[in-house]
Amino acid sequence: MIFEMGILSARRGKRLGVLLAIFWIGALCYFWLPDAIKYISKSDTEKSVEEDNFSLDQTLHVCIASDHKTLGGMIALINSIIINTNSEVKFHLIVDSQSVDRVTIWIKSTKLRYIDFEVKAFPEEWVDGKIKIRAGRKELASPLNYARYYLPRLFPDINDRIVYIDDDCIVQGDIKFLYHMHIRPGHWAAFSEDCEGVNKRLSRLSNVYAEFIDFKNANVKKLNMKPSACSFNTGVFVTDLRLWDKNNITQQLEYWMELNTK
Incomplete structure (x- = not known):
């Protein structure tokens, strides 16, 4: 019984290891190779x-x-x-x-x-x-x-x-x-x-209009801009x-x- 449980635990451990490996590979591609992922869909580029x-x-x-x-x-x-x-x-x-x-x-x-x-x-x-x-x-x-x-x-x-x-x-x-x-x-x-690309993904800075524009200004208010817009x-x-x-x-x-x- 103990032997069988050991085999099951080992199998689960391998599955978990594979899932973790896939996750980290995907994460690294997302951060460091965004263009490679983006151009998988050639029709979007065309x-x-x-x-x-x-x-x-x-x-x-x-x-x-x-x-x-x-x-x-x-x-x-x-x-x-x-x-x-x-x-x-x-x-x-x-x-x-x-x-x-x-x-x-x-x-x-x-x-x-x-x-x-x-x-x-x-x-x-x-x-x-x-x-x-x-x-x-x-x-x-x-x-x-x-x-x-x-x-x-x-x-x-x-x-x-x-x-x-x-x-x-x-x-x-x-x-x-x-x-x-x-x-x-x-x-x-x-x-x-x-708000896209590697630089943004690795930065905590918020590149929205509220960071650069004074929305209290009367002239800005007339534009009806969204402060949270990228x-x-x-x-x-x-x-x-x-x-x-x-x-x-x-x-x-x-x-x-x-x-x-x-």
């Missing part, structure tokens, strides 16, 4: 791409902004994009006035000299008196951090989509899939919510500059920037 506008011959417009302190990140990002795509990409680079020649020489003196690019100095007077950082990272006060707000004004000849990517990013996939990402009807851009990340997005300009997005952003200084 549905997120604008198939009607997909053209292998289309030039993809990519914008990166950087000041003299972070030019290395800009160059690394460009490299990561070109090694992962066969598409024609035009890079629209925004820098401070002292970095125009530097980044141009840097690109032309390396293997990047074959890329299609333009460099523009950001007119910092556009944001004079409109920037106020109340807490947190002081580097966010850099005028170049707000260059993304002025894309149609900086590139008036682009009547198409453009992808904006922060210079602290590295692209590990084909940029064409981001460029052709589905934008919902009535929207002018597609952003990633900040915020979005402006570090990577795709937008249609025709819709941006049509909806006066730059003017709306300037309004809120100025309101923030009061």
Whole structure:
């Protein structure tokens, strides 16, 4: 009897061990390999791409902004994009006035000299008196951090989509899939919510609007926003500059920037 109970206990122990192993493997995949799990369903990825506008011959417009302190990140990002795509990409680079020649020489003196690019100095007077950082990272006060707000004004000849990517990013996939990402009807851009991904899963920080916006402000109350709604990340997005300009997005952003200084 004791012998039989020992066998049963051993079998139960093995089953428990297998279940625990499956649980931990699943947990590790969820935390460390979210993309692998996400793309098991290929149809979801295909549905997120604008198939009607997909053209292998289309030039993809990519914008990166950087000041003299972070030019290395800009160059690394460009490299990561070109090694992962066969598409024609035009890079629209925004820098401070002292970095125009530097980044141009840097690109032309390396293997990047074959890329299609333009460099523009950001007119910092556009944001004079409109920037106020109340807490947190002081580097966010850099005028170049707000260059993304002025894309149609900086590139008036682009009547198409453009992808904006922060210079602290590295692209590990084909940029064409981001460029052709589905934008919902009535929207002018597609952003990633900040409540997903590995960083969020390993962080206790709450990336909801209540953490960044004063909902006691009368102007904010008029928007009928939910304080508990997930915020979005402006570090990577795709937008249609025709819709941006049509909806006066730059003017709306300037309004809120100025309101923030009061």
